[in-house]
Amino acid sequence: HSRSHLTVKRYSCHICGLGFNDSGNLSRHRKALHSEHRPHACNxxxxxxxRNSHLQEHIRTHSDSRDY
Structure with missing residues (x-):
């Protein structure tokens, strides 16, 4: 767990410069934010x-109810 709080990030995104301690997190970031492949559409x-989770979060913006 303490590795996640390192100040030096070993892997950085070549597009936006965001840093990550884990190459898997960098890969997930690139696919989610910098990929043209966006198969989940708001109806x-x-x-x-x-990501479907991002779509589900977005769909809540169309609702009047708030979860707080």
Missing amino acids: ICHKTFS
């Missing part, structure tokens, strides 16, 4: 997302 506004 209300048609905005697309690379």
Whole structure:
């Protein structure tokens, strides 16, 4: 667990410069944020997302209810 709090990030995104301690997290970041492949589309506004979890979070913005 303490490795996740290192100040020096061993892996950095060549597109945005964000740093990661783990190569898997860097890979996940690139696929989620910098990939053109966005198969999950909102059926209300048609905005697309690379991850279903991001779509589900977005769908809540179309609702009047708040979870707080």
